[in-house]
Amino acid sequence: MQISDIQYLTLFVITFTLVGLLTPVIRRVAISKQILDTPASSHKSHTQAVPYLGGVAILIGVVFVSYTSLVFNGLTRNNFWLATSVLVPAVAMGLVGLWDDLKNLPPLPRFIGQSIAGLVVAMLLVISNNVANPTGSTFVDILITVIWVVGICNSINFFDNLDGGAAGTVAVSAIFLTYFALSNGQSFIAALAVVVAGGTLGFLIWNWTPARIYMGDAGALFLGVLLATLTIRLNPDTQTLFASFATPVLILAIPILDTCVAVFSRLRRGVSPFQGGKDHLSHRLIRLGLSRKIAAISLWMLSVFFGLLAVVISLIREDNEVIFVMLSIIFWLLLFLGFVRTVDQ
Numbered sequence: 105m106q107i108s109d110i111q112y113l114t115l116f117v118i119t120f121t122l123v124g125l126l127t128p129v130i131r132r133v134a135i136s137k138q139i140l141d142t143p144a145s146s147h148k149s150h151t152q153a154v155p156y157l158g159g160v161a162i163l164i165g166v167v168f169v170s171y172t173s174l175v176f177n178g179l180t181r182n183n184f185w186l187a188t189s190v191l192v193p194a195v196a197m198g199l200v201g202l203w204d205d206l207k208n209l210p211p212l213p214r215f216i217g218q219s220i221a222g223l224v225v226a227m228l229l230v231i232s233n234n235v236a237n238p239t240g241s242t243f244v245d246i247l248i249t250v251i252w253v254v255g256i257c258n259s260i261n262f263f264d265n266l267d268g269g270a271a272g273t274v275a276v277s278a279i280f281l282t283y284f285a286l287s288n289g290q291s292f293i294a295a296l297a298v299v300v301a302g303g304t305l306g307f308l309i310w311n312w313t314p315a316r317i318y319m320g321d322a323g324a325l326f327l328g329v330l331l332a333t334l335t336i337r338l339n340p341d342t343q344t345l346f347a348s349f350a351t352p353v354l355i356l357a358i359p360i361l362d363t364c365v366a367v368f369s370r371l372r373r374g375v376s377p378f379q380g381g382k383d384h385l386s387h388r389l390i391r392l393g394l395s396r397k398i399a400a401i402s403l404w405m406l407s408v409f410f411g412l413l414a415v416v417i418s419l420i421r422e423d424n425e426v427i428f429v430m431l432s433i434i435f436w437l438l439l440f441l442g443f444v445r446t447v448d449q
Contacts, residue, residue, distance in 0.1 A: 107291045112298050119302030123165035127310045130161045131317045141318055154315055156205045158307055159323015163198045166303045167191055186292055190333050193225040198326030205320040211378030222254035257328035259359040264324045266386035267313035268400040273358055273407045274327050275304040280355050280411035288341045293334055313396045343422035350429045357410035365443045388446040
C-alpha cells in the first residue's frame with residue numbers, strides 16, 4: 105500500500121477535524137444521559153461533574169477514516185484484513201471500556217476482562233504472524249505479546265488521570281511511531297499511527313484543562329490496544345535485537361512509568377493496585393507545585409524526550425546501540441526513583 109506525504113497529511117487533518125467536530129456532539133449526548141464522572145471518590149481531582157464518552161468520538165473517527173481511506177486508496181483483501189486485524193480488537197476493547205463507563209464495573213472483573221481480551225489479541229497476532237520481532241518460539245512470542253498488550257492497555261487507562269495528559273502523550277507516541285514506520289517502509293503502520301495522532305489531538309481541543317469531556321475507559325482501552333498492536337508490528341531500523349525491542353518501550357516510556365510508580369506505591373502502602381488514588385505522575389507533579397497545565401505539558405515533553413532517545417538509538421552505530429539503550433534505562437529508573445520518593449496521597 106503506497107501512500108504519499110500529501111495523503112498522510114490528509115489523513116491527519118481529516119481525523120483531527122472529524123474527532124474535533126464529533127466530540128461536542130458526544131458530549132451533549134453524555135450530558136443528556138447523565139453519563140458523568142462525578143468527583144465522589146477521594147482520588148478524583150476535579151470539583152465538578154465532567155461527561156464521559158469522549159473516547160467514543162475518537163473510536164468513531166479513527167475507524168471511519170481508516171476504512172474510508174482504504175476504499176479511496178484501492179481496497180484489497182489483504183489491506184482490509186490488515187486493518188481489521190488491528191482495529192476490530194481495539195474496538196472490542198473500547199466496547200469493554202464503554203461498558204465500564206456506563207456501568208462502573210468493579211476493578212478486578214474489569215481487569216480480568218481486559219486480560220482475557222488482551223490474551224485473545226496476542227494469540228491472534230502471533231498465530232497470524234503479525235509480530236514484527238518474534239523470538240522464534242511461539243510460546244515465548246505469545247507470552248511476551250500478552251504481557252505487552254495487557255500492560256499497555258492498562259497503562260493508557262491508568263494514565264488518563266489529568267486533563268490533556270493522556271491524549272497529548274498518546275499523540276506524541278503516535279507521531280514517533282509514524283516516524284519509525286516511515287523510516288522502514290511500513291506505510292500501513294504509519295497511516296494508522298497518523299490517524300491516531302490526528303484523532304487524539306482533535307479530542308485534545310475539548311480535553312485540555314479545564315476539560316469539558318473525558319475519554320473514559322472506552323477511549324483509553326481503545327487507544328491502548330491500538331498502540332500496543334502497532335508497536336508490536338513495528339520493525340524499527342535498528343542494528344540489534346535488544347534495541348529493536350527497546351524502541352516500543354521508549355515510545356511508551358511515560359505511560360509505563362506512570363503505571364509502575366502507581367502500582368509500586370500502592371503495594372508499598374498495602375493498598376490494592378486496582379484501587380484508584382492520587383499517586384500517579386500527574387498528581388505528584390502537581391504536589392510539587394506545578395499547575396495542571398504545566399504538569400500535562402511536562403508529561404508530553406518527557407514522552408518527546410524518550411521518543412528522541414529512540415530516534416538517536418536508531419541512527420547510531422551498532423556497537424553504541426546497547427550503550428545508549430542502557431543509558432536510557434538508567435535514566436528511566438532514576439525518574440522512577442525520583443517519583444516514588446515524592447509524597448504519596
